[in-house]
Amino acid sequence: MLEIKNLKASINERSILKGLNLHIKPGELHAIMGPNGSGKSTLANVLSGKKGYEITGEINFEGESLKAVSVEERAQKGIFLAFQYPLEIPGVNTNNFLKTSLNSILKAKGKKELDTLSFLKLVKEKSSELGIDEKILSRQLNVGFSGGEKKKNEILQMKILDPNLSILDETDSGLDIDALKIIAKGVNSSRDDKKSFLVITHYQRLLEYIKPDFVHVLSDGKIVRTGCGELAEELEKTGYKKIN
Amino acid sequence: MENFEINSDQIDKIEKITTKEKDFRVKNLKLFQAAGFPNKNLEDWKFSDFKNIINNNFEELKCKSHSETINKLDLIKDFEHNYIFLVNGNLYSNNFNYEDINKIKINSYDKSLEHQKTDNSLIHLNHALADNGFSLEVEKNYKFKKVLVIYNYFSKNIKNKILNNKSKIKLNENTELHIIEYTINETHNKFINNSYENIYLCKNSKLRNIYLQKNKSEGFFYKFVKNQLSSNSNYLNFIFSSGLKFNKLDIECDLIGENANCNIMSALHLGKDEHQEIKTFINHLQPNCKSYQKVKNVLSSESRGVFQGKIFVKDIAQKTDAYQLSKALLLNDNAEFNSKPELEIYADDVKCSHGSASGSIDEDSLHYLMTRGLTRENSSKLLVKGFLNEIIEIIKSPTIKKFVETKFEEQIYGH
Numbered sequence: 170m171l172e173i174k175n176l177k178a179s180i181n182e183r184s185i186l187k188g189l190n191l192h193i194k195p196g197e198l199h200a201i202m203g204p205n206g207s208g209k210s211t212l213a214n215v216l217s218g219k220k221g222y223e224i225t226g227e228i229n230f231e232g233e234s235l236k237a238v239s240v241e242e243r244a245q246k247g248i249f250l251a252f253q254y255p256l257e258i259p260g261v262n263t264n265n266f267l268k269t270s271l272n273s274i275l276k277a278k279g280k281k282e283l284d285t286l287s288f289l290k291l292v293k294e295k296s297s298e299l300g301i302d303e304k305i306l307s308r309q310l311n312v313g314f315s316g317g318e319k320k321k322n323e324i325l326q327m328k329i330l331d332p333n334l335s336i337l338d339e340t341d342s343g344l345d346i347d348a349l350k351i352i353a354k355g356v357n358s359s360r361d362d363k364k365s366f367l368v369i370t371h372y373q374r375l376l377e378y379i380k381p382d383f384v385h386v387l388s389d390g391k392i393v394r395t396g397c398g399e400l401a402e403e404l405e406k407t408g409y410k411k412i413n
Numbered sequence: 414m415e416n417f418e419i420n421s422d423q424i425d426k427i428e429k430i431t432t433k434e435k436d437f438r439v440k441n442l443k444l445f446q447a448a449g450f451p452n453k454n455l456e457d458w459k460f461s462d463f464k465n466i467i468n469n470n471f472e473e474l475k476c477k478s479h480s481e482t483i484n485k486l487d488l489i490k491d492f493e494h495n496y497i498f499l500v501n502g503n504l505y506s507n508n509f510n511y512e513d514i515n516k517i518k519i520n521s522y523d524k525s526l527e528h529q530k531t532d533n534s535l536i537h538l539n540h541a542l543a544d545n546g547f548s549l550e551v552e553k554n555y556k557f558k559k560v561l562v563i564y565n566y567f568s569k570n571i572k573n574k575i576l577n578n579k580s581k582i583k584l585n586e587n588t589e590l591h592i593i594e595y596t597i598n599e600t601h602n603k604f605i606n607n608s609y610e611n612i613y614l615c616k617n618s619k620l621r622n623i624y625l626q627k628n629k630s631e632g633f634f635y636k637f638v639k640n641q642l643s644s645n646s647n648y649l650n651f652i653f654s655s656g657l658k659f660n661k662l663d664i665e666c667d668l669i670g671e672n673a674n675c676n677i678m679s680a681l682h683l684g685k686d687e688h689q690e691i692k693t694f695i696n697h698l699q700p701n702c703k704s705y706q707k708v709k710n711v712l713s714s715e716s717r718g719v720f721q722g723k724i725f726v727k728d729i730a731q732k733t734d735a736y737q738l739s740k741a742l743l744l745n746d747n748a749e750f751n752s753k754p755e756l757e758i759y760a761d762d763v764k765c766s767h768g769s770a771s772g773s774i775d776e777d778s779l780h781y782l783m784t785r786g787l788t789r790e791n792s793s794k795l796l797v798k799g800f801l802n803e804i805i806e807i808i809k810s811p812t813i814k815k816f817v818e819t820k821f822e823e824q825i826y827g828h
Contacts, residue, residue, distance in 0.1 A: 244786035260799025270785035
């Protein structure tokens with residue numbers, strides 16, 4: 170699914186990722202943990218194709234290099250990034266946006282685009298599955314949403330766009346326990362032997378609800394340890410300092 | 414074109430005028446000739462050098478008004494409406510089939526000679542030469558059932574013309590009227606439209622007015638609007654007049670009765686070499702009045718948007734609530750936005766605020782939308798639309814809102 174080899178990324182001549190290797194197979198859920206400033210969000214940004222980074226190394230998605238692939242093409246190929254800080258887009262209706270987004274992805278895949286009625290049916294189904302109040306979808310995209318609503322909206326987008334690889338950038342931070350469960354439910358209900366996840370988090374808390382296949386510790390731009398679920402528990406007790 | 418001279422025999426050509434009217438016109442022509450077209454040395458014109466713009470765009474200018482016959486009126490089919498059809502400013506036809514016509518007076522241009530003093534030479538020119546337009550009066554206690562569309566149609570053969578129109582709208586007590594002023598442009602040639610409008614709202618009357626264009630135009634438009642708002646009257650003006658080569662709207666609003674309410678909302682999207690100015694002067698002359706202005710500009714390549722907004726609060730106008738905000742989204746390094754807010758306040762118990770902000774499109778927002786599969790171009794369009802939507806959303810009627818939205822998008826993207 171995703172293969173990263175010796176990835177280096179810098180911004181404004183400041184080096185952030187310093188030779189990162191990661192291999193995610195279809196159906197796997199990987200968690201990346203690490204202290205502040207270790208490069209977690211940079212990894213998410215680089216995978217989404219965000220401009221402004223100097224990049225060397227290889228990123229292959231489903232056997233194809235992403236080097237020359239634009240942000241929207243990555244999305245169309247099935248990469249989804251749930252933002253740490255989802256942006257507020259005034260004047261843009263959430264439902265209209267979601268429909269445009271879904272249809273541009275369906276179109277790129279050569280699939281039939283959805284009409285408004287079938288789209289709304291899909292939204293209703295997915296939002297009730299997650300226990301999200303549909304009303305927020307008739308509002309402007311993320312405008313005036315609470316922190317929890319923004320994150321839930323990201324997960325709803327993930328459910329609707331149905332990507333092969335979902336990257337969750339600190340989706341759990343700032344959430345209360347109920348919202349956390351909704352997020353976890355969104356992820357768990359999507360897991361199958363084809364879909365992969367990269368869950369970036371500070372805390373072990375989320376991993377009590379989402380069981381990872383692998384846990385990696387990112388420190389100073391590199392993965393310094395890899396283990397299974399127990400590694401996260403160990404980190405919770407010892408902190409990141411001991412790991413280095 | 415360096416010098417623009419008008420012979421006083423132009424006035425002799427105007428039909429059916431009294432000696433008094435003629436004197437008024439001659440006096441105003443002299444004032445215009447002494448001053449010429451306004452230029453950037455005048456504070457009111459510092460961002461829109463009209464003289465220079467006219468010199469650069471016209472070899473010659475002809476003043477004679479231009480009447481024409483139209484075979485078929487191309488009317489809006491999206492909703493039922495009354496209409497006034499102006500051809501080059503001339504009252505060509507009107508239809509108030511949805512209304513009680515006994516309650517409505519409609520005439521050709523406003524012949525009144527009572528106008529406030531001004532040092533604006535374009536108004537002098539208008540006073541001297543305007544011989545068409547319309548005058549509309551609504552009898553008291555009458556509320557319009559359907560919207561009134563004022564078609565402002567410019568025909569093919571008006572090359573190098575300067576058209577002077579003068580209009581008046583008077584709403585008597587307890588009346589209500591919704592207008593869409595819809596400009597249609599048939600010519601590909603340059604022309605100037607210099608119009609002057611008086612709007613008088615009596616007690617408890619309500620006017621909604623939407624300015625909208627059907628298509629792009631090579632026309633150079635200047636419009637001066639004088640609004641007088643009596644107590645408890647309510648005025649709401651939407652300006653969506655994108656796609657004009659040059660447009661300056663000079664809106665003066667006198668709040669002459671308590672609890673009068675004035676709202677000016679604008680959403681503009683200017684393209685290459687388009688120049689548009691909105692200048693407002695809101696006079697709070699009585700207590701407890703409200704004024705609210707919000708101007709949003711999207712400026713693409715080499716376009717220029719200007720907002721000059723002045724709020725004056727007289728010493729007796731306590732409890733005034735006045736607000737003014739202008740925002741510009743610049744899509745190109747060669748686009749320019751000038752904003753000059755002014756507050757002049759002589760009362761001590763008032764709430765007045767103003768703000769102005771301009772910037773380019775937010776890269777992070779673009780990135781967010783693109784990660785959802787939208788192209789950069791479509792993401793940008795969505796953000797621009799969102800920026801302007803804030804104004805369009807205020808329109809209450811779903812049919813009119815849809816119509817405005819569609820026309821607006823046609824102007825911006827040409828489809």
